[in-house]
Amino acid sequence: MAYQKPTGTQDLLPGTVETWQTIERKARDLCQRFNYKEIRTPVFEQTELFVRGVGETTDIVEKEMYTFKDKGDRSMTLRPENTAGVVRSYVENKLYGEPDVTKLYYMGPMFRYERPQAGRYRQFHQFGVEAFGSVAPSLDAEIIALGYQFMKDVGLSGVRVEINSIGNAPSRAAYRQHLLDFLTPMKETLCKDCQSRMDRNPLRVLDCKVDQEKFKEAPSILDSLDEECATHFAKVKEYLTAMGVDYEVNHRLVRGLDYYTHTAFEYKAQGIGAIDTVGGGGRYNGLVADIGGPDQPGIGFGIGMERIALLLEKQGVVCNDAPPLDIYLVGLGEQAEDEVTKLLYDLRKAGIAAEKDYQSRKMKAQMKSADRMQARYAGILGDDELSRGEIAVKELATGEQRFVKLSELAEVLKQG
Secondary structure (H helix, E strand, C coil): CCCCCCCHHHCCCCCHHHHHHHHHHHHHHHHCCCCCCCCCCCCCCEEHHHHHHHHCHHHHHHHEEEEEEEECCEEEECCCCHHHHHHHHHCCCHHHHCCCCCCEEEEEEEECCCEEEEEEEEEEEEEEEEECCCCCCCHHHHHHHEEEEHHHHCCCCEEEEEEEEEECCCHHHHHHHHHHHHHHHHHHHHHHHHHHHHCCCCCHHHHHHHHHHHHHHCCCCCHHHCHHHHHHHHHHHHHHHCCCCCCECCCCCCCCCCEEEEEEEEEECCCCCCCCEEEEEEEECCCCHHHCCCCCCEEEEEEEHHHHHHHHHHHCCCCCCCCCCCCEEEECHHHHHHHHHHHHHHHHHHHCCEEEECCCHHHHHHHHHHHHHCCCEEEECHHHHHCCCCEEEEEEECCCCEEEHHHHHHHHHCCC
């Protein structure tokens, strides 16, 4: 039987995974500069956490979750997103007891059962950040700017941000009626999902991809914001403008999750087919309390790493700054080969990236391997060199060669 990877998953092979490693490193470096600390949570949680946290009326909960019963007959779900898990950890570990704002980031796999297409997988990966403990609009702007700068740092061009405010509970209640007045006359022409959402959560109708054209004249939630929400949104826009973040207001942007309040935003970029959203997020001031913690505000985003990698490829951006192999050792003769085996380990202990042949091939074949591995140097050791305690070091880019004492090789390579 020939086994194949499950539908909607992918193998990240050498030659490709280096791009991912660079993306991950740049994300970590950026979070360090913004003072966000890494958190790692389980890849599965109690199903109720996502039903309560993400929302019963979302596509994620209704259609896309990988849910199973464990051997204790408990309902568990592979995480479809990570905000709920991070909030659960924040509450369970009482991180809210810290005096400062809690600023966290994560990277890892998520799981949703949906139709695979360009940039969309059933196992996918996200880089995300979450911050708790402040309602300051400057924190909203910081979070949005962090994601925007991340895409700049990896080398993407043409990235823009769409933002909106979905207000607080009173603002949404007022808007809900305005929206229902607009939607009710066209209810029978809408898709079945929209008709169902009209009764339970009308704002979710605006997130529909099927009937999007019908909502061009929908009332704007911005017209229903109370003074507090309007002031908050105005300050977020002011800060983003001062930071130089390229953004535009999209009053129909509501995001696909039920926990958002106030600021909602998405990162957009062309180049991955019909999907142009590469990430997004928003403020969720009631979620911590909903999950059983104190009434602490929060805000965060998630960015799809597959989509970032695909955009880099489409834009022709080489995103691989992995250091080259320092030296490839070639042993000629049994005694020299024995010394190469020991020397190889000594070099690696000293911090040198080194490799050798393991197939007893001729010198010509070994030198071809050194070229394929893009080694900077080849170290050639024969019986004559071994008797003198030396090794011939050849710079492969120029062909220049000189002899170096075996005891000094690591230091010479470090000095370049």
